Amino acid sequence: MELTRRGLLTAGGALAVAATGPRPAQAGTLWQSSLVRYDRRGRLTYTADAEGNRIPDFSHAGYRNGERPLPYVRTVKVIRPVEGDNTAHIQAALDEVAALPRERRGAVLLLPGLYPVAGTVYVRADGLVLRGTGDGDDPASATIIRATGNTPADRNVIVVGGAAGGGWKGEVPGTRTEITTDVVQAGAREFQVARPGALRPGDNIVIVHPCTEEWLKAIDYGGHDAGPPWKAGEHPIPCNRYVRDVTGATVTVDVPVFNHLDRAHGPSFLYTWDRAGLVTEAGVERLRVDIEYTGDPDQDENHAYNAIYLLRCEDAWVRDCTALHFTQAGFATQETTRATIQNCRALDPVSQITGSRRYNFNAYTYSQQILFKDCHASRARHAFVSNGHSTVSGVVFLRGVAEHALNSSEGHRRWTQGLLFDGHRDVDPRYDYTLGLYNRGRYGTSHGWSAAHSVAWNCDVSTSRLIVQKPPTAQNYAIGCRGTITGDGPFAQPAGFIEGADRPGLFPPSLYQAQYFDRHR
Template sequence: MDLTRRGLLAAGGALAFTAAAGAAPARAGTLWQSDLVRYDRRGRLVYTADAEGNRVPDFSHAGYRGGERPIPHVRVVKVIRPVEGDNTAHVQAALDEVAALPRQRRGALLLSPGLYPVAGTLYVRADGLVLRGAGDGADPAANTIIKATGNTPKDRNVIVVGGVSGGGWRGEVPGTRTDIMSDFVQVGARQFQVADPGALRAGHNVVITHPCTEEWLKAIDHGGHDVGPPWKVGEHPLSFNRYITDVSGNVVTVDVPLYNHLNRAHSTSFLYTWDRAGLVTEVGVERLRVDIEYTGDPEQDENHAYNAIYLLRCEDAWVRDCTALHFTQAGFATQETTRATIQNCRAVDPVSIVTGSRRYNFNTYTYSQQILFKDCYAYKARHAFVSNGHSTVSGIVFLRGVAEHALNSSEGHRRWSQGLLFDGHRDLDPHYDYTLGLYNRGRYGTSHGWSAAHSVAWNCDVSTSKLIVQKPPTAQNYAIGCRGTITGDGPFAQPAGHIEGANRPGLLPPSLYQAQFFDRHR
């Protein structure tokens, strides 16, 4: 394809999109495209697969409503001010009052500027309920500050958005389970054949499962580590939370691509309609500051709250314009959550021992899918932007994240997280040998092994540090157009992943997520 200005304009306005995506285009003569994702002559994205069928997947469905709608501005239905002493019961009573309203009358509880000492946990646990402050700055005269006090119960969350932990997506509607009959469903695909489509309808929320069999474990070298507890049969099934968009004969189409191959030679996959028990939807937290109180050495004290804001068992949720400080593990975390956006948030100054299970400033835990972290900032993290789940985590986008003074790497952390996209990630003043990783973690932690598969670092800058990208068996990882030391040489020897255009300016498109989003909505 001609990469002159005339050629790009003829190819569907790619330069116009580059500008619209918020990045100043390089001079026309320096623009280049990946061999794996590129614009065709009609200005549409086309993808190239390797001999194993691996290809860069479409990440554009991440975030609130899968990107189909912007985050709403929910009307205020109640306003409160802080009271003397512990405000836990005061704020929770107001939240529960709004939650008790009929669904169509619910909205935002607005916390007026001030300091709200909170010794317990605040729960945002009804559909359509939003907790909103006046701002996330440090001055209580103009901002809303949740001051998390004490450590009772030990290691608590300060704000929980959603329901209670429900063991994943195990609620199976009776009579809906059916096997997937396609021999090989390629990563990035949305269609497959099933044995019995009779109970399936467009609009059904389904869970697709690729069981963790001995054959699959053999194919992935049992996780790729030779010491520590082995990965066990049944321990790490691949799970995908999806909606059916069409049933035609025995062919089912779902709304979001799959982020791993489904190979019947390794395991017979199946799907069922999920009962969605305990799921909370259309919930959010906005414009407030969670400041966790501590008294000791910031690299030793752990006698305080553990996580600041936790999304749990929810769908179509959001957190925006918030700051979290002095947590042990995470400023912002997700679990059993799909289609959520965490936007323009800051997770800074964690207070903990600098060791495992701490300082995961932006953290996706188990059963987290289609999560968009957009324009977020982490300071003094061990793992600033991380998938700390395992094979139930996929479709996670870290868009324009900034990690400053990183003490370890942003990464897929353990046991076959899939479909992670680091897009425009930047490391400032890194304090570790490598600060971005799509690689094998071997014996680290609980035999983490292959920590990421079918994952991409696109147009990232690790500064004076390293980006490690390695190829898992049956899958691939990619580093395209990234800056810094880009290498396949990790702490555990494995084949290098796909490295393309290292330290070469002018990558087109500058943002993979935004290009895919634009392409899907043309």
């Protein structure tokens, strides 16, 4: 397909929509990646390397896997701030709405004002939303949650969802079956199983690739040169999915796997998850969380730890919110799937500048199909990060901006899979590299390979470096990025796939959006 203005206008609806980034006058300079490109029919095609590695489809990230827009939930209760601590006041309103029948639930609206909160506010029922009137700094028009004190120590200010449940381990009896396909390639959605009769379309399943000695040997035990090696059983790779179809012994799931499932490294299996304690269709909207602190902003930690936390959720969201002065995260997810954090700001953390701090947007353990869209971080150590090891996959950071970064946005530790940094931009960084899909060696808890089958697409680190390295059995990619794009990291490893560094005109300009439109044609 010739990438001319004529080609953009005639190649089909999806192609025309995906081309909205570059202006028509720039069309003559457009170029496509050799690994994912439009064919003559205007459909995306993918090229695998000799090991079977290919760029995955990331378009399933976000609320309802992107099948529906974020909903607007009707307001069913309105409150104003009261004198003193407002924790119980807000919680009582939320619990009142949570006690209604599911079809009558909706949003609790906090009218403009300052709401001191000395505890944690829980949004813990299906269909429940905490809504403000704006996230600005003027209480005359905005809803400001002022997090006071440090009791209990290191608390979360707002939690959406249930209680931590140890991952997705609740197994419906009699549903476990082994995957019999020899190799399920990263990016695949189909495979065969030994006992298909236990599965039905619509079942919520968990696929598990075991952490065996054979797999660890294949990935060089994490690839670090000091510290304790990764051990068998420590890092299984779970995938939270839905069954779309069962035909004979072949099962089709809704979202691709983001790592090869290779029987030579140990047989993978799946089971139906019991979904115990899961909260769905809940969110936070249009408010500001300002965490109170005293003393040096680069030392003081006597205050709340995280601002807004999604915990054991599905189809949840946070939008149009600002978080300030947290220790670790402004916005974090754990045991959460199919969530969107959109148009949010995590600014000016207050803490020591050291490990486990300043992960402004943090996909923590068991976070999958998470979309961080149009978000802004400042003064972060790891502005946009997966800190959840092998249980995290399918996370998209779309058009994120990191300002004054003190370290890198990255896959952080122990084999996160399927990260996409799409249109990421660093502004005035304070560190020599600010985006990393690489090996972190002995850093932290022997972090080793921090990301696999992950992509930096059309990112701008023009005043720093992007490090991309190739893990054994996998690949990482940097395509159409600006800045110093290199495989030379803090620990020597082979360079990942680098294409079009500092070459303008990458087409499509957004991989996530192109894949989304291609899937919805």
